[in-house]
Amino acid sequence: MAQNQRPKSLLDSLGEEIIRILTPVSICMLLVVLLVSILNSSSSLSVTSSIATIAYSETGSDSSWDKFIGALLNSLVFVVVVTVATFILVLFFYLRCTKFLKIYMGFSSFVVLGFMGGEIALFLIEEFSVPVDCITFLVLLFNFAVIGVLAVFMSKMPIIVTQGYLVLIGMLVAYWFTLLPEWTTWVLLVAMALYDLAAVLLPVGPLRLLVELAMSRDEDIPALVYEARPVTHHDSASRPVQRRIWRERQNARLDSEDSSSLNSDLNSTVSIVQSSHNGARIARVEEGQVSERDAELSAPLIDRRMDAQDGMSTESLMLEGMGLGSSGAIKLGLGDFIFYSVLVGRAAMYDFMTVYACYLAIVAGLGITLVLLALYQKALPALPVSIALGVLFYFLTRFLLEVFIVQCSLNLLMF
Amino acid sequence: MEASQSQASANAALNPHPNPNSNYTNNSNSILSSTPVWPTIDGPLGLSEEESLAYARRFYKFGYALLPFLWAINYFYFWPVLRHSRSFPRLRPYVVSSAIGFSVFSVILSSWALTFAIGGEHLFGSTWDQLVMYNVADRLGLTGWS
Numbered sequence: 001m002a003q004n005q006r007p008k009s010l011l012d013s014l015g016e017e018i019i020r021i022l023t024p025v026s027i028c029m030l031l032v033v034l035l036v037s038i039l040n041s042s043s044s045l046s047v048t049s050s051i052a053t054i055a056y057s058e059t060g061s062d063s064s065w066d067k068f069i070g071a072l073l074n075s076l077v078f079v080v081v082v083t084v085a086t087f088i089l090v091l092f093f094y095l096r097c098t099k100f101l102k103i104y105m106g107f108s109s110f111v112v113l114g115f116m117g118g119e120i121a122l123f124l125i126e127e128f129s130v131p132v133d134c135i136t137f138l139v140l141l142f143n144f145a146v147i148g149v150l151a152v153f154m155s156k157m158p159i160i161v162t163q164g165y166l167v168l169i170g171m172l173v174a175y176w177f178t179l180l181p182e183w184t185t186w187v188l189l190v191a192m193a194l195y196d197l198a199a200v201l202l203p204v205g206p207l208r209l210l211v212e213l214a215m216s217r218d219e220d221i222p223a224l225v226y227e228a229r230p231v232t233h234h235d236s237a238s239r240p241v242q243r244r245i246w247r248e249r250q251n252a253r254l255d256s257e258d259s260s261s262l263n264s265d266l267n268s269t270v271s272i273v274q275s276s277h278n279g280a281r282i283a284r285v286e287e288g289q290v291s292e293r294d295a296e297l298s299a300p301l302i303d304r305r306m307d308a309q310d311g312m313s314t315e316s317l318m319l320e321g322m323g324l325g326s327s328g329a330i331k332l333g334l335g336d337f338i339f340y341s342v343l344v345g346r347a348a349m350y351d352f353m354t355v356y357a358c359y360l361a362i363v364a365g366l367g368i369t370l371v372l373l374a375l376y377q378k379a380l381p382a383l384p385v386s387i388a389l390g391v392l393f394y395f396l397t398r399f400l401l402e403v404f405i406v407q408c409s410l411n412l413l414m415f
Numbered sequence: 416m417e418a419s420q421s422q423a424s425a426n427a428a429l430n431p432h433p434n435p436n437s438n439y440t441n442n443s444n445s446i447l448s449s450t451p452v453w454p455t456i457d458g459p460l461g462l463s464e465e466e467s468l469a470y471a472r473r474f475y476k477f478g479y480a481l482l483p484f485l486w487a488i489n490y491f492y493f494w495p496v497l498r499h500s501r502s503f504p505r506l507r508p509y510v511v512s513s514a515i516g517f518s519v520f521s522v523i524l525s526s527w528a529l530t531f532a533i534g535g536e537h538l539f540g541s542t543w544d545q546l547v548m549y550n551v552a553d554r555l556g557l558t559g560w561s
Contacts, residue, residue: 126549131532133546136524143484156470158492159457229460 018370020228021330022363024167025340029362031171032341033348033355036178039123040349071183075191082195086206089223093213105153105224109169114145116172152224159229166226170334174341178349185346186391192339193387200381211379223333230329330370336382340366343390350398353405357397361389454503456494464503467493471509478513483520489513 062070092101118141125132148165151157178185199205210223340362347354365386373380408414455461462470471493478485493510496503536543544550 122548122552126552129549131535132528132548133531134548134551135546136528136531137548139481139524143482146482147484147488155473156462156466157488158455159460161488161491 016231017228017330018367021332022366024163024226025337025366028167028170028337029341029344029359032174032345035120035175036345036348038127067183071187074184075188078188079191079195083206086199090206090209093210102153106149109152110145110149112169112172113148114141116176117144120172120175163226166224166334170337170341174338174345177338177342178345185342189339189343189387190391193384196381196383200379225331225333226337227331228329332382339383340386343387347394351402353402354394354397357393358390361393362386365389452495452499452502454493454496454506456492468505471506475509475513478516483517486513486517490517
């Protein structure tokens with residue numbers, strides 16, 4: 001088949017990876033938008049007092065300037081708290097207290113899944129008057145929370161279960177954030193984007209310290225990160241099975257440059273894949289035309305996955321930023337999921353037009369960040385570009401586009 | 416790209432089947448006669464057979480602690496074990512009993528939930544109001560967003 005011979009371009013490898021990271025982000029945003037539109041239709045003016053409104057609780061009657069100053073104070077406090085917490089995390093990671101981090105991670109996941117998940121489920125039950133009794137509800141909630149804790153940080157579960165639970169945790173926390181007052185939410189988003197930029201790129205930033213510590217010790221960062229399923233390519237397939245079959249097929253066609261060496265390669269490949277751990281690694285070395293990038297992608301997924309199992313599963317705070325996992329798959333911190341969904345959820349509280357505009361802006365920003373990641377090959381902050389575009393498009397849509405569209409519709413001109 | 420990917424996976428799927436009569440006792444060691452068949456649904460990204468045994472046993476035992484979802488995860492995760500039932504003789508009893516346990520539990524729970532939902536007030540009388548979730552939530556003030 002001609003497709004196997006086509007030289008690999010950036011687009012081939014990047015396209016599939018982009019899709020695999022865009023899908024969960026989109027699903028998380030969609031779920032938050034659904035929740036917001038279902039549960040907030042009765043616009044409740046009750047302000048939840050939380051750590052993000054510690055400095056100032058917005059009331060409906062303040063002037064714009066007061067609201068702005070109050071929001072600024074709130075987000076300043078929040079960013080300071082997050083910075084301190086991240087530095088504490090770096091300290092614990094430096095002192096190798098991974099057990100404590102694991103326990104904290106499990107506890108926080110359980111709280112988020114059990115309590116926040118339970119409350120949102122109760123909201124939905126009340127909204128739709130679902131006649132479920134408390135015994136069934138408790139059993140299901142208990143199961144849901146325990147499996148979630150296991151999937152996210154303790155044991156090896158089907159990848160799709162782990163990914164699903166990460167998306168759910170992101171959705172729950174994002175919905176909780178959308179309950180903040182409006183000005184506070186927007187200023188908080190901008191502040192978190194700036195904080196992310198500083199924390200990942202500045203040499204003194206806590207996230208950069210964390211990444212460098214993790215790389216120097218060759219461990220995985222203890223945080224809630226979503227890791228996309230690694231993409232297996234045909235000419236550098238990670239499975240020894242597929243590799244052998246593909247080489248058999250190419251052998252039959254005999255139109256590759258080193259076809260003469262394929263026979264000997266085939267036999268040696270066959271004998272090598274006996275040890276399932278090293279099969280992928282050694283077979284990778286044999287294929288001379290594999291580029292560096294493919295080598296990373298076909299990096300020993302099998303044994304790396306099992307060795308890094310403990311490292312990967314130590315979690316604590318949510319980490320913003322994007323990087324390449326130990327197996328070459330794209331990792332996106334759960335904080336990014338959360339803040340994207342907060343932006344879209346807050347846009348949904350205004351109108352669906354802003355939702356579409358913000359969604360497209362965020363996806364564009366994510367694509368740009370992924371391209372930058374492919375270019376620079378180091379951990380990058382995923383928030384700034386998307387949040388900047390999202391906020392910009394929200395305000396443009398709300399103040400300029402909506403007027404235009406509404407007037408056109410009212411006068412039966414367009415739309 | 417999609418076509419060649421599906422072709423590669425089809426090749427991988429076809430391969431275990433032509434080998435039932437050759438010496439094909441253990442999965443990942445006899446290469447010339449069989450291809451490595453992975454016990455988990457994630458394929459090479461999942462667990463090896465020894466680890467799968469430990470996990471299957473642990474999930475099965477913990478499922479008795481009112482966690483039938485663990486049984487469902489067992490069944491779902493080790494689905495290839497049931498498909499290639501000859502190659503994983505040690506795993507199979509755990510997966511099968513997890514499947515049975517989960518179906519028994521779901522039958523019990525769904526029958527109770529459906530009785531509660533459909534029966535409603537006629538069947539239970541005043542206790543229905545005491546048991547239904549939204550009233551319990553109201554009474555305990557659970558939706559006050561503490």
